[in-house]
Amino acid sequence: MSESSAASPAAALVTENDLLAELLAGADLTLEVPTCPGWTLQQLLRHTGRGHRWAAQMVASGATEALDPRDVAGGKPPADDPATGAQWLRDGAGELLDAVDAAGPDAPVWTFTGPKPAAWWIRRRLHEATVHRADAAIALGVPFEIDPAVAADGVSEWLGLLAARPAGDEPPLADGASLHLHATDDGLGHDGEWMIRGEGGRVVWEHGHGKGDAAVRGRAADLLQGTLRRIPADDDRLQVLGDAGVWTTWLARTGF
Structure with missing residues (x-):
């Protein structure tokens, strides 16, 4: 989390991503997401899981420029199966953590804000999963609870x-x-x-x-x-x- 925090961004990413996966595993993925106009829960699932893999593949290659999202390997979830889609989402976060571990947390990589240590992407993907969990909760009409x-x-x-x-x-x-x-x-x-x-x-x-x-x-x-x-x-x-x-x-x- 914050640079001054003792909490682990990697552990928080797994927790938040798992909570999102749990919401989606039993959901009707054709449901529209009010806070992401034009998206369904299926599109939210694909966006988040592909984003994890996008970051993982840039870390693994030491990218100096952005990877085209269309070129992300494994960037589409299994069709029409919420349970396997949820596992695909979980696996995406695992791929990122494995990539950072293999490259080293301080290895330089492209980010939106210029070259940063690879671990930067863990925190970025943590909060991407967090906010999209809020989107899913709003779409499903359930409370959004999160560690303060x-x-x-x-x-x-x-x-x-x-x-x-x-x-x-x-x-x-x-x-x-x-x-x-x-x-x-x-x-x-x-x-x-x-x-x-x-x-x-x-x-x-x-x-x-x-x-x-x-x-x-x-x-x-x-x-x-x-x-x-x-x-x-x-x-x-x-x-x-x-x-x-x-x-x-x-x-x-x-x-x-």
Whole structure:
């Protein structure tokens, strides 16, 4: 999880991916996913499992540029069988962990944010599985429960991706504007608060408490879903203080 966390991203990836697989194993895969417009659960399964293999194959080859997803070996799940599709999903996460172990966690590899150690992909795929588990839970009408530390690290990982983006014409925060996120779960401490600012058209952030132009409070699970636009900006699970427009503009301009 976060670089300061003692928890294992590899173990968390297995746990989160298994929970997603369990949801899909008994599901009607033709069901539409409201939070991924145009997708069914089958497409969500294929996207996540192929993504694990995509990362694994780049790690294994020491890739210096992105692999075309169409070239991913084993990139399609077994057709029309939720149980075998779920196992295919589990196997994909295993392939990534095996690839990182074989290459070494510090081996350089292509990522969205430039060359990084191979272990970077474990954390990235952990949070991809986490968010798509939320998508599946929403589609199936079941609660999305997650360890608060994993959810909080998901927020941090997402902010790290946003901070790596170059300046654009429509930055998420105007220069000097600020947004404070505060997880209300017990025990998160420093890892459960984020101060985010706009600087030169880019996003900068750090853990900590402070007064922002807007503040959003809620459980880490709900902040994760809120920042990734899985629940509405004004959802009752989130308390928005200050200038709500800062929060809604941020969400409108932080699509992936």
